Amino acid sequence: MADHLVVFTPSGKRGRFAEGTPVLEAARQLGVDLDSVCGGRGICGRCQVEIGEGTFSKHGIESGARHVTAWNAVEARYAAKRGALANGRRLGCQARVTGDLVVDVPPDSQVHRQVVRKRAEAHPIEIDPVVRLAFVEVAQPDMHDPASDFRRLQAALAAQWGVEGVTASLPVLATLQATLHAGEWSVTAALRGREIVALWPGLRERAHGMAVDVGSTTIAAHLTDLITGEVVASAGLMNPQIRFGEDLMSRVSYVMMNPGGERELTSSVREALDRLVGDVVAEAGIDRADVLEMTVVGNPIMHHLLLGLNPVELGGAPFALTIDGAYEVPARDLGIVIAPGAYVYALPCIAGHVGADTAGVVLSEGPYLKDELTLLVDVGTNAEIVLGNRQRLLACSSPTGPAFEGAQISCGQRAAPGAIERVRIDRQTLEPRYKVIGCDLWSNEPGFEEATASTGVTGICGSGIIEIVAEMWLSGIITTDGVIDGGLAERSPRIEATGRTFSYLVREGEPRLSISQNDVRAIQLAKAALYAGIRLLMDRYGVDKVERITLAGAFGSHIDVRYAMVLGLIPDCDLSRVASAGNAAGTGARIALLNLRSRAEIEKTVLGIEKIETALEPAFQEHFVNAMAIPNKVEPFPELAKVVEFPTPRESVAESGGRRRRRRDG
Amino acid sequence: MADHLVVFTPSGKRGRFAEGTPVLEAARQLGVDLDSVCGGRGICGRCQVEIGEGTFSKHGIESGARHVTAWNAVEARYAAKRGALANGRRLGCQARVTGDLVVDVPPDSQVHRQVVRKRAEAHPIEIDPVVRLAFVEVAQPDMHDPASDFRRLQAALAAQWGVEGVTASLPVLATLQATLHAGEWSVTAALRGREIVALWPGLRERAHGMAVDVGSTTIAAHLTDLITGEVVASAGLMNPQIRFGEDLMSRVSYVMMNPGGERELTSSVREALDRLVGDVVAEAGIDRADVLEMTVVGNPIMHHLLLGLNPVELGGAPFALTIDGAYEVPARDLGIVIAPGAYVYALPCIAGHVGADTAGVVLSEGPYLKDELTLLVDVGTNAEIVLGNRQRLLACSSPTGPAFEGAQISCGQRAAPGAIERVRIDRQTLEPRYKVIGCDLWSNEPGFEEATASTGVTGICGSGIIEIVAEMWLSGIITTDGVIDGGLAERSPRIEATGRTFSYLVREGEPRLSISQNDVRAIQLAKAALYAGIRLLMDRYGVDKVERITLAGAFGSHIDVRYAMVLGLIPDCDLSRVASAGNAAGTGARIALLNLRSRAEIEKTVLGIEKIETALEPAFQEHFVNAMAIPNKVEPFPELAKVVEFPTPRESVAESGGRRRRRRDG
Numbered sequence A, B: 001m002a003d004h005l006v007v008f009t010p011s012g013k014r015g016r017f018a019e020g021t022p023v024l025e026a027a028r029q030l031g032v033d034l035d036s037v038c039g040g041r042g043i044c045g046r047c048q049v050e051i052g053e054g055t056f057s058k059h060g061i062e063s064g065a066r067h068v069t070a071w072n073a074v075e076a077r078y079a080a081k082r083g084a085l086a087n088g089r090r091l092g093c094q095a096r097v098t099g100d101l102v103v104d105v106p107p108d109s110q111v112h113r114q115v116v117r118k119r120a121e122a123h124p125i126e127i128d129p130v131v132r133l134a135f136v137e138v139a140q141p142d143m144h145d146p147a148s149d150f151r152r153l154q155a156a157l158a159a160q161w162g163v164e165g166v167t168a169s170l171p172v173l174a175t176l177q178a179t180l181h182a183g184e185w186s187v188t189a190a191l192r193g194r195e196i197v198a199l200w201p202g203l204r205e206r207a208h209g210m211a212v213d214v215g216s217t218t219i220a221a222h223l224t225d226l227i228t229g230e231v232v233a234s235a236g237l238m239n240p241q242i243r244f245g246e247d248l249m250s251r252v253s254y255v256m257m258n259p260g261g262e263r264e265l266t267s268s269v270r271e272a273l274d275r276l277v278g279d280v281v282a283e284a285g286i287d288r289a290d291v292l293e294m295t296v297v298g299n300p301i302m303h304h305l306l307l308g309l310n311p312v313e314l315g316g317a318p319f320a321l322t323i324d325g326a327y328e329v330p331a332r333d334l335g336i337v338i339a340p341g342a343y344v345y346a347l348p349c350i351a352g353h354v355g356a357d358t359a360g361v362v363l364s365e366g367p368y369l370k371d372e373l374t375l376l377v378d379v380g381t382n383a384e385i386v387l388g389n390r391q392r393l394l395a396c397s398s399p400t401g402p403a404f405e406g407a408q409i410s411c412g413q414r415a416a417p418g419a420i421e422r423v424r425i426d427r428q429t430l431e432p433r434y435k436v437i438g439c440d441l442w443s444n445e446p447g448f449e450e451a452t453a454s455t456g457v458t459g460i461c462g463s464g465i466i467e468i469v470a471e472m473w474l475s476g477i478i479t480t481d482g483v484i485d486g487g488l489a490e491r492s493p494r495i496e497a498t499g500r501t502f503s504y505l506v507r508e509g510e511p512r513l514s515i516s517q518n519d520v521r522a523i524q525l526a527k528a529a530l531y532a533g534i535r536l537l538m539d540r541y542g543v544d545k546v547e548r549i550t551l552a553g554a555f556g557s558h559i560d561v562r563y564a565m566v567l568g569l570i571p572d573c574d575l576s577r578v579a580s581a582g583n584a585a586g587t588g589a590r591i592a593l594l595n596l597r598s599r600a601e602i603e604k605t606v607l608g609i610e611k612i613e614t615a616l617e618p619a620f621q622e623h624f625v626n627a628m629a630i631p632n633k634v635e636p637f638p639e640l641a642k643v644v645e646f647p648t649p650r651e652s653v654a655e656s657g658g659r660r661r662r663r664r665d666g
Helices: A023-030 A073-082 A149-161 A176-182 A240-244 A248-257 A261-284 A300-307 A356-365 A462-474 A486-490 A517-541 A553-558 A561-567 A584-594 A596-608 A619-628 A658-665 B023-030 B073-082 B149-161 B176-182 B240-244 B248-257 B261-284 B300-307 B356-365 B462-474 B486-490 B517-541 B553-558 B561-567 B584-594 B596-608 B619-628 B658-665
Strands: A003-009 A014-018 A048-051 A054-056 A061-063 A101-104 A132-137 A186-192 A195-201 A208-214 A218-225 A231-238 A291-298 A327-330 A343-346 A374-379 A383-388 A393-398 A419-425 A432-436 A495-498 A501-507 A513-516 A548-552 A578-582 B003-009 B014-018 B048-051 B054-056 B061-063 B101-104 B132-137 B186-192 B195-201 B208-214 B218-225 B231-238 B291-298 B327-330 B343-346 B374-379 B383-388 B393-398 B419-425 B432-436 B495-498 B501-507 B513-516 B548-552 B578-582
Touching: A003 A023, A014 A023, A023 A101, A061 A101, A132 A149, A149 A176, A149 A186, A176 A195, A186 A291, A195 A291, A208 A261, A208 A300, A208 A584, A218 A261, A218 A584, A231 A240, A231 A261, A240 A248, A240 A261, A248 A261, A248 A300, A261 A291, A261 A300, A291 A300, A291 A356, A291 A584, A300 A343, A356 A374, A356 A383, A356 A548, A356 A578, A356 A584, A356 A596, A374 A517, A374 A553, A374 A584, A383 A517, A393 A517, A419 A462, A419 A501, A432 A462, A432 A501, A462 A501, A462 A513, A462 A517, A462 A553, A462 A561, A486 A495, A486 A501, A501 A517, A513 A517, A517 A619, A548 A553, A548 A561, A548 A584, A553 A578, A561 A578, A578 A584, A584 A596, B003 B023, B014 B023, B023 B101, B061 B101, B132 B149, B149 B176, B149 B186, B176 B195, B186 B291, B195 B291, B208 B261, B208 B300, B208 B584, B218 B261, B218 B584, B231 B240, B231 B261, B240 B248, B240 B261, B248 B261, B248 B300, B261 B291, B261 B300, B291 B300, B291 B356, B291 B584, B300 B343, B356 B374, B356 B383, B356 B548, B356 B578, B356 B584, B356 B596, B374 B517, B374 B553, B374 B584, B383 B517, B393 B517, B419 B462, B419 B501, B432 B462, B432 B501, B462 B501, B462 B513, B462 B517, B462 B553, B462 B561, B486 B495, B486 B501, B495 B513, B501 B517, B513 B517, B517 B619, B548 B553, B548 B561, B548 B584, B553 B578, B561 B578, B578 B584, B584 B596
Parallel strands: A003 A101, A208 A291, A291 A343, A374 A548, A548 A578, B003 B101, B208 B291, B291 B343, B374 B548, B548 B578
Antiparallel strands: A003 A014, A048 A101, A054 A061, A132 A186, A186 A195, A208 A218, A218 A231, A327 A343, A374 A383, A383 A393, A419 A432, A495 A501, A501 A513, B003 B014, B048 B101, B054 B061, B132 B186, B186 B195, B208 B218, B218 B231, B327 B343, B374 B383, B383 B393, B419 B432, B495 B501, B501 B513
C-alpha cells in the first residue's frame, strides 16, 4: 500500500503514513499536539485541522483536500449538531490520508495552547493540563466475567487512551454505577494523572478549575476554563477571620489565648473558600462538581490555617513552619465541595515570613527564567522581597508595618471612595491639589466639590500618603531627614505648629486633613524597613543596581512608582522598567492551575531560593538608618534624577524637640 | 585494623567486620533480621542478641563474650530502667566486634518472627510489618535555615533510617509541632512505606492494628500487637444494619425502596466499627491513636456498604460489583477514629457473590501454596466454595438459603443456650438422645432436666438439624430420597402422621420439637445446592475427589463434619482431612494486617481465581437433583463408608402426597 508524507504545522513534525490512516492517528504517532476528548469518534470536534492547499516547496509536497478522504457521515452529523466547521476544516479523526499532506493544527485544536497576558514583560501561560477529559465506552457487565464496573472502566481507559492502572477515590467510585447507567456505558472521565477525579455520563467537553489567593484581608477566587485558560468568573470575600483579629498577628494571638481557636480560624477560612466556589459557579452557570482542581496561594499563616496547621509557631522566633513544600490534598478533606475527587494544590512556602503568595509572585513573574536582575516587591503589613535572575534568587521579608495601607497615619484610611489617592504641591505657593477615589477631577478643577459631595473627602489612602510625603519633600516642606520645616510657616499658612512640631494642612473642612510630623515619621520607618530589606538582598547578591522592579499586590497597583522611588521605597532604576504586576500571587495560582509542569518548576525554584532573615543581619540596621532619609542618606538616584527635579539640598532643620519627645515616649 | 568473622544464626549470614563495628551495624550490612526502634541508641532494647560461647567448628570460629566490647554504661542504664537482660544477652547496638563471633538473634529480636497457629495444617503467619516504628532525633529550628519542621523530620528519617521523601497527611502534620516540642526534638514515627501515619514524643515501642470481619449478622474485631502478632483484645457486635433487614437481600431491598438508604446502612456499619475500636482499646488499655492500621473482610454487600458504595446492583443479575480489587482508604474517611494517618485495607472481592470474606479464607488457608487439592467451604445464607491448589483455584457461590442456620425449619433456632446441637438415634428403638448448648449431659443421662431447667430446651440449631436428619437416615427413618417412612409408625410412636406426611418427634413438652417432612426437604434443598456448587467446581477442575476439606465460619465450627458428609453436604474424603478452620475470614484479615507481602499475594491470587457463576452452568441442575438424595443419588462415599455404617438400601416409599402439596404451595 502507498505511503504518504504528512507534515504538521506549526510543529513541523513529519512522517510517512499508510493510505487510510486518520489524520488524528498520524498526529498521535508523531506526538503532534492535537486535542481529542472523544478519542476519535467524531463527536467532540476538538481535533479540527486545516488541510493545506497547493505546493509547499519548503516541504516538497503537493497538498490539498483531494489528498484526504471525502467529508463523511460522521462529520455531517457533527456539523448538523454543532454547526458547520470553519474555513473548510476537517475533523482529524475522520479525514484519512490518501496522499501527501500539509496539515495545520490551529491554536484552538492544540491542548498546549498559549494564554496571552496583558503585560509585555510577563511570559505567556502555556496550558499543560493537570486534569484532562477522556471519553470511553465501557464493556457491559457480564455474568460470565465478574470483573467489577471499575475494572472494566480501567480496561477501557487502558485500551482507548493508553492509561494503565487508573485509580479513583471512594467519592468518585460511589458515582460510578449510576454514571455508567445514565451514559449507557459511555462516560467521560476527568483524569488527573492516573486518578479519576470526576465522571460524567456520555461526552463531556468542558473543564474548570479555581485559583484562589487567600489574603489576610480578602480572599479572591478566579474560576478558570482549563481548556482555554480564560477566567470565566471571579469573586472576592472579606476574609471572615477578620472577626478574630484585623491583622495576622492578632489572629495568632487569638489562637495563643484560646486553645483550639486555630480550629475556628481554619473552619472560617475553609467555609469562605467553599462559599466562593458557590459564588463563581453560580456566576458561570456550572455545577460545583464541574470544578476539577483548585490552587491556593497565601501567606504562611493563612496557608497553615487553611490546611488545619496551628500557626502559633509562626508568631515568634524562630518562626518554624510546619511544612514548607507544596502540598496537595483532596478538596473534600478541607470541606470544599467541588468535583468528588478534586484536589487542592497549595503552592510552597519560602520561609516563615515568606509564603505561598510570594511563591505565586515568583511563578507569575518568572525571574528565574531571565538574565535581567529583577526585584519583586509585594507590600502588605510585611513586605516580601525577592531579588534575582536565572543564576540566583534571594528572598526576605521586612516588617514595614501597616503605614503604607494608611494605618498609623493620623488621617489615613483604606482605599475606598472619598480617599485622597493623588496629590501635587505647587513648588512656589506650597498649595496642594488632589484627587479622590471615585472622581476624576483634581480638587482645584471646577465641579470637584459637587462631584465629591456624596462621598466627601474622608482621608488619605496608602498611595496618597506616599505621594504627599514625596511631594512635601520635592517642594521643600520636609528636609531630607524628614523634618517638617517650621520656618516655612511664614510662607504658607498650611504649615502649622502643632505642639512642638509642625504639620501640613491638606484640606480644611470636616474632617480636617493634615500630615503631621508623626505621619511623616511613620512613612519613613516603613519605607526604611522596606529599603533596608531590599538593600540586604542587593548586598548579598553583590550588586548596587537592579534592572527591573515589579511591584505586586493591591498596594503596588495603586501607587505611582515614581513617587515610591522619590521616597526611596525602592532603589533607583530606569522608570520604564518599574511597573505593577497587579495580583501576581493570584496569577501564580492560576498558572499552577493551568500548567502541570509549572508546579515542579516553582517547587524546585523555591527550594533553591536563598532565604535571608533580616533580623539576623548586622547590616540591616545601618541600611535602615540610611534609608530613613529621603530618598536615602547615602544612595544616589541617578535614573530618578533624569525625570524628577530634586529640591535644592539644604541644611537640616531642627525638629523642635521632636526627638526628645520621641525618646520620652520610648 | 583487624577484620573479624561474624556469623549470625539462625540465618547463617556471615561477613568480616572491622574491629569496633557494632553488632547491630554488622547485622544491617548483612541484611540480618535484627530489630531496632531507637536506631542504635541503646534505649529500645529490641536488638538483643546472644553471643555464642565456645568453638563452632561448623563455622570455623572461636566465639565468646570476650570477643565483644564490655558491658557499657548505655546497657547498664537500659538494664536499670527496663530490667536485666536475660541469659547474658547484649544490646546489639552497644556490643562491638573485637574478635570472631557467632551471634544468635533470638526470635523476639527478629522483625519477621513467626506467629504459630493452632491447627497443624495452617501455615504459620510470618510478620512482615505494614507499619514500622522509627525513633529519630530532629534538628531544632534555626533562624538561619527556614526549613520547616516537616522538612527537618524528613531529613532525620533519611539520615537515620535511610527512608527518603517521607510524606504525611494533614491530620498527622497537625500533630507535628506539638509532638516535637513534647519530645524535645526526639520523636517516634510510625512509617507505612514512606508515609508517616502517627507520631509520638520520645521513644515508642508498641504498635497495634485491628482486623475486622464484617459479617451480615455480627462484626468481630481483633486488636493485634503488630510486633508479636498476638491478639490482645477481641470484641464483637451485632451488625446494627439488622434493623434494616435480617438478611442481606432485605437490606438491599431497603436501599431499593428508600433512595439514600445506602447512606444510613453505611453510617451504621461505620459507627459499629468505630464503637468496636473503642471497645478493644479500652480492653487493652491503649489509646485509639495507637491503632495504626485496620484490615477488613466481608461479603460483597457489607464490603460495598462499608466503603460507601451502593450495593443495589449486587441485588440482581448480573451482580456487578463497583470495585473488586483490594482497596485502601484513610480510616478518617470512613469516620473511624484511630491513628491520625491510619489506613483501612479491605481485602479484594472475588465476584458479585464471593466477597472479601472468602478472600480472607483463601489467605488464611493458603490452598494456592499447596499441592493437595483443597476444598474450602464457608456456609452462611450463601455458601462460598473454593477448590484448588498451587496449580489452579476455582470459586463459586451457591444459594443454600438459611436452613443450615435453623431458619425455615419448624423447630429451628439460632445457636444459643437451650438449642439442641447434638443428636443420636438408637438404630433399633428409634429413640433419640441429644445435647443442648450450655449443658454437657446427654438428654438420657441423669440430671439433664435439672441442668437445663434454666434455659429449657427451646429448639434445634443448625448443627443439630444436620445431625438429626443424618441420624434419621442412618436409622432408616428417612429414605435415601428424604421421605419419612410412615410405615415405621408401627415400630415407634415418634413417627407421627401430620396431615398427609409424617414427622419425627424429638422431644415432648413445651415447646414440642419434631422434624417434619418439610424440614427434611428444606435441609435437602440447602445441601443439594451446596453440593451441586462443589460438584461444579470439581467438574471444572476435572476431578472426582478432593484431598482436604476445610469448613470456615461459625457454622463450620459447630457441625460434626462426619454428619455433614453423611448428609452429603460435602463430598467424600478421608475424615482425618476434613476440619473446621473457625473464623478463617477473620484470620485472613489478621494475616493481611501483619504481613505486607500477603496483600500482594492475595490480590494476585484472587485475580487468578476462575469464577464460576452456578446459575449459568447447565450441569448445576443435574448435580442438584442427584444431591437431593442422601447422601447422593450417584456418588459413592467410600471413605465415609469406612467409618460409618450405612443403612440397608431399601426401595423408596411414597411421601403420601407431599409433592402434590408442594406444587400447590408454589
